[in-house]
Amino acid sequence: MNVWSQSFSFEVRGKVVDAASGKALPFATVRVNDLSTDKFISGASTDQQGGFSVSTRITSIEVQVSLLGYTTQVIQDITFSEAVADLGTIKLAENTETLDEVLITGEKSTTEFRLDKRVFNVGQNLASAGLSGLELLNNVPSVTVNVEGEIRLRGNTGVEILINGKPSVLASESGNALGTLTSDMIEAIEVITNPSAKYDAEGSSGIINIILKKEEKKxxxxxxxxxxxxxxxxxxxxxxxxxxxxxxxxxxxxxxxxxxxxxxxxxxxxxxxxxxxxxxxxxxxxxxxxxxxxxxxxxxxxxxxxxxxxxxxxxxxxxxxxxxxxxxxxxxxxxxxxxxxxxxxxxxxxxxxxxxxxxxxxxxxxxxxxxxxxxxxxxxxxxxxxxxxxxxxxxxxxxxxxxxxxxxxxxxxxxxxxxxxxxxxxxxxxxxxxxxxxxxxxxxxxxxxxxxxxxxxxxxxxxxxxxxxxxxxxxxxxxxxxxxxxxxxxxxxxxxxxxxxxxxxxxxxxxxxxxxxxxxxxxxxxxxxxxxxxxxxxxxxxxxxxxxxxxxxxxxxxxxxxxxxxxxxxxxxxxxxxxxxxxxxxxxxxxxxxxxxxxxxxxxxxxxxxxxxxxxxxxxxxxxxxxxxxxxxxxxxxxxxxxxxxxxxxxxxxxxxxxxxxxxxxxxxxxxxxxxxxxxxxxxxxxxxxxxxxxxxxxxxxxxxxxxxxxxxxxxxxxxxxxxxxxxxxxxxxxxxxxxxxxxxxxxxxxxxxxxxxxxxxxxxxxxxxxxxxxxxxxxx
Structure with missing residues (x-):
């Protein structure tokens, strides 16, 4: 979750889903505005499970939830309990109008920091244009790749490469590592320098997890x-x-x-x-x-x-x-x-x-x-x-x-x-x-x-x-x-x-x-x-x-x-x-x-x-x-x-x-x-x-x-x-x-x-x- 501003004392949280299927909607934009002046206070983007948590300095607010291809949801009747407003599940309906007039896209930050990993969002790195999966890794913080294709994490070898969180021959060194993956297939790269017990123990230097794209718009x-x-x-x-x-x-x-x-x-x-x-x-x-x-x-x-x-x-x-x-x-x-x-x-x-x-x-x-x-x-x-x-x-x-x-x-x-x-x-x-x-x-x-x-x-x-x-x-x-x-x-x-x-x-x-x-x-x-x-x-x-x-x-x-x-x-x-x-x-x-x-x-x-x-x-x-x-x-x-x-x-x-x-x-x-x-x-x-x-x-x-x-x-x-x-x-x-x-x-x-x-x-x-x-x-x- 990418939080733009957090220096406030009240929390607003909830989950954003598709109104028809109930499926979580990641990367939806959540804006908190002053209800009286309509000025922007803070904002966030939803995580992979559609959840969000954003802070505000005042309680007289409105919340706008938007995502490309969906109708924006505006919530004004917001109450706080012990400095927290839980908006529950917010359903976004598909916008049937055409997008020919204008296309507005919001950009995630290049790198997001989470408890046990960092997420490198590929699309925001312009120099990634035309790169292969292996070359793309050389643009990721903490990762270096030499001319021979050897991957190091924080200067050390012994790195485990995963695809969508799982081992794959397509990303192994014997399989011409990452040879069949092109950068337009990749959504993000996770760098996990100190993995929890949930992950494979393989890789003494850590794990690099490559997340492939899979769109689900109607x-x-x-x-x-x-x-x-x-x-x-x-x-x-x-x-x-x-x-x-x-x-x-x-x-x-x-x-x-x-x-x-x-x-x-x-x-x-x-x-x-x-x-x-x-x-x-x-x-x-x-x-x-x-x-x-x-x-x-x-x-x-x-x-x-x-x-x-x-x-x-x-x-x-x-x-x-x-x-x-x-x-x-x-x-x-x-x-x-x-x-x-x-x-x-x-x-x-x-x-x-x-x-x-x-x-x-x-x-x-x-x-x-x-x-x-x-x-x-x-x-x-x-x-x-x-x-x-x-x-x-x-x-x-x-x-x-x-x-x-x-x-x-x-x-x-x-x-x-x-x-x-x-x-x-x-x-x-x-x-x-x-x-x-x-x-x-x-x-x-x-x-x-x-x-x-x-x-x-x-x-x-x-x-x-x-x-x-x-x-x-x-x-x-x-x-x-x-x-x-x-x-x-x-x-x-x-x-x-x-x-x-x-x-x-x-x-x-x-x-x-x-x-x-x-x-x-x-x-x-x-x-x-x-x-x-x-x-x-x-x-x-x-x-x-x-x-x-x-x-x-x-x-x-x-x-x-x-x-x-x-x-x-x-x-x-x-x-x-x-x-x-x-x-x-x-x-x-x-x-x-x-x-x-x-x-x-x-x-x-x-x-x-x-x-x-x-x-x-x-x-x-x-x-x-x-x-x-x-x-x-x-x-x-x-x-x-x-x-x-x-x-x-x-x-x-x-x-x-x-x-x-x-x-x-x-x-x-x-x-x-x-x-x-x-x-x-x-x-x-x-x-x-x-x-x-x-x-x-x-x-x-x-x-x-x-x-x-x-x-x-x-x-x-x-x-x-x-x-x-x-x-x-x-x-x-x-x-x-x-x-x-x-x-x-x-x-x-x-x-x-x-x-x-x-x-x-x-x-x-x-x-x-x-x-x-x-x-x-x-x-x-």
Whole structure:
């Protein structure tokens, strides 16, 4: 709930619903006016359950409740009891008049703060125009995404990604994370740094929950979005919604094509070889994608709804890279040189289906039962060829290699949640969930010998992975006028096994853990609150961390998984301070996280070939400070700022060598938004990430900027968006790995990657009662 002004002593509350169906209406506007002067006093927007609570300094008031497509309700006969006026259920009737004359839209604030999470409303971020789901995360406070697609929350990995509050293959790293989600499908992104026991315990750094759009306005409504861009970035999106008394039918369709160029460099050297290997290359990745979402809600009656949703996506990928390798002697002179070319083709089918049943009870608006069953599948059929072409020198390689991958992952989730309010202050939640993963990866590496392809048996195998997690939780919450507390306990039992079919090598793990949580809040003044929280989390090894196969794109810099990897555990503490005024709001957080059995990528070098493998190394203590501020100096200018500082202390040892270190990474994001004449909005975003250290690496800092421009035309029924991502092509991934010690050979490794600047121009048109998209969609990198 977004409250615009709260510095008052009387409270007005209620719930807003559709007059015909009785369904809650989120994001309705509630205005409190002085009854005698008709001047605005304060206001709010309703939450997901249609509820609202707004403060006023006087009792002689009128309340106006409005929502696009509905007739405004005005309430004047208002009485207060103990400084509270409960308006009960307010029913809004559908407005049958056309919207051709004028279209007025209210905007939610970019970020809303709630007890245990923050909600980032996607549509109000202009630089989100043309972004994919993964790129969109990089605009969210506390979240950073590097060029390789690695997601960090407050500077830490181990982040769990959910779709509509549930795990999804469509958002997993093995499924080309968020590859089929375009920004016009996304309503909001929730950042949960300290989740309660109701949520999965997975993700030692926290949870990012992506909420997809699902309109429910009566009649036929929809929108069309068309994008084009440089480099190749072309897509078409269609959203349709048909609502009747009993049924809500919704669909989204997207097709597109995009090219992702890349420049890379690397250096490898070690004491066991007098020479070093230097490479530089460039290439691009092309993706053509198709996705469709179909779903329906059937309202059996006012209290029972059944929903069925299906999501299918299909990707066609092609990659082409050319990399020049030089073998340098001790005098830094090239004694051999060759070019390594790569060509990759892949197809990726993905689908997800969900059956959900929701029952509401009459005794309280929050009393409900929710059951869902979800099935996911992601497949990949990929083949890559590598050709080394000698330029000069006896050491130049002329090998030809080929890799073939047949991959499949199925994930099945069954979830039951029950919420029981005993009164307006005390609520209990309980539920259970079972998630099962079944994965296979048939991977072969072949070399051309005497005109025949010969499989390398040492690097090829069939890898099978299964994991089942059974969890149950209970939480209890007490919420008074100024004080609230929520405590919970979750238990999860994990059964995981891996198998290398050809060698018969197996690894099985079975363990049960308890995950407590505690959250509290206290409203010191009407515009100043303090929140605190504790939770225990787990990060289980992901598929690609366990998969032992080698990535040989660069044969001098390869990565492999570790089937014996163990999960890491984290205890997380944080205190938040929230201050809110009409033109200025400030949120500050102090947090601490203690992590054991930390999963860290460890690199070793043999004959100038660096091999990186994840291992469990030591403990990690992370203490940080985060600041989020918003200032609206005028009606046409708004400023948002996000700052995060994180001090990391690592204690660890590997093969007799100490890897203790400390690091102080920080990130800054400043957003400036201007509302210009002629319904033009302009937004500029500046980002900075400092240099920081990891287990063996030094990661370089960088700064980059994005801009977004939006123009509403045809009385708001159409919107034109222009976005420029990374204006100065300064967003890079650069790292140095330096290792010295008696037990580990001395070596040096340098890696550099850069994507470049992306331009996207899009137009969106809404029809029926549909609204033009505030942003447009594209594929991820």
């Amino acid at each position: 009649g036929l409504n929809g929108s069309v979005t068309l994008n084009t861009g440089i480099p190749n970035n072309h897509s078409l999106g269609l959203s349709l919604n048909k609502r009747t008394e009993k049924f809500n039918l919704f669909s989204q369709l997207g097709i597109g094509h995009r090219t992702f160029p890349e420049v890379n460099r690397s250096i490898n050297s070690s004491n066991d070889s007098p020479n070093s290997i230097v490479s530089s290359g460039e290439g691009d990745k092309n993706e053509t994608f198709y996705n469709i979402i179909l779903g329906t809600d059937y309202h059996i009656n006012d209290n029972n709804v059944i929903s069925l949703t299906g999501h299918y996506a299909y990707e066609v990928e092609s990659e082409s890279y050319s990399t020049l390798f030089d073998n340098l002697n001790e005098e830094n002179t090239a004694i051999a040189s060759w070019n390594r070319g790569q060509s990759t083709e892949a197809t990726n089918p993905k689908w997800q289906y969900e059956l959900q049943y929701k029952k509401d009870f009459d005794d309280h608006k929050e009393h409900m039962l929710l059951f869902s069953a979800i099935g996911n599948f992601f497949g990949k059929d990929q083949s890559s060829s590598f050709i080394n072409s000698p330029i000069f020198g006896d050491a130049a390689s002329d090998d030809q290699q080929r890799t073939d991958t047949d991959f499949g992952q199925g994930e099945y989730t069954f979830k039951l949640d029950y919420t029981k309010p005993f009164n307006d202050r005390i609520t209990m939640e309980t539920g259970a969930q079972y998630v099962f993963n079944d994965v296979y990866n048939d991977y072969t590496i072949s070399s051309l010998e005497d005109g025949q392809w010969q499989i390398n048996q040492n690097l090829s195998n069939l890898f099978e992975y299964q994991q089942g997690v059974l969890g149950a939780y209970i939480t209890g919450a007490y919420e008074a006028e100024r004080f609230g507390v929520k405590a919970g306990l979750r238990v999860e039992s994990t059964d995981m096994s891996t198998l290398l079919v050809e060698t018969g090598e197996t690894n099985s793990q079975n363990f049960t853990n308890l995950f407590p949580s505690l959250h509290a809040s206290y409203k010191v003044w009407d515009n100043f609150s303090i929140q605190g929280g504790y939770s225990r989390r787990i990060s289980r090894p992901r598929l690609w961390d366990l998969n032992p196969f080698y990535n040989i794109q660069n044969e001098y810099s390869v990565r492999t998984g570790n089937p014996n990897l163990l999960p890491e555990y984290a205890d997380s503490y944080e205190v938040n301070f929230l201050y809110d005024q009409e033109k200025f709001s400030l949120s500050a957080a102090i947090y601490h996280r203690y992590t054991t059995d930390v999963m860290e990528n460890v690199t070793r070098v043999e004959n100038n070939v660096s091999i990186t493998m994840p291992l469990n190394i030591g403990t990690n203590k992370s203490t940080g400070f985060e600041l989020n501020a918003k200032y609206d100096p005028t009606d046409w200018w708004a400023l948002n700022g996000d700052f995060n500082y994180n001090y990391v202390k690592r204690d660890g040892e590997y093969e007799g060598t100490s890897f203790d270190f400390s690091s102080s990474p920080s990130t800054v994001r400043i957003t400036s938004k201007f509302s210009l004449p002629a319904q033009i909005d302009f937004e500029l975003i500046g980002n900075y990430q400092s240099r920081f250290e990891t287990f063996q690496r030094e990661i370089s800092g960088f700064a980059f900027a994005d801009i977004g421009i939006r123009k509403k035309i045809w009385k708001g029924k159409s919107i034109i968006n222009l976005s420029v991502r990374d204006i100065f092509a300064s967003r890079i991934q650069e790292s140095q790995t330096v290792q010295t010690g008696s037990a580990v050979p001395d070596f040096y490794q340098y890696n550099y990657r850069r994507r470049g600047t992306f331009f996207t121009l899009g137009i969106s048109f809404g029809f029926g009662k549909g609204e033009a998209m505030e942003f447009s969609g594209q594929k991820r990198f």
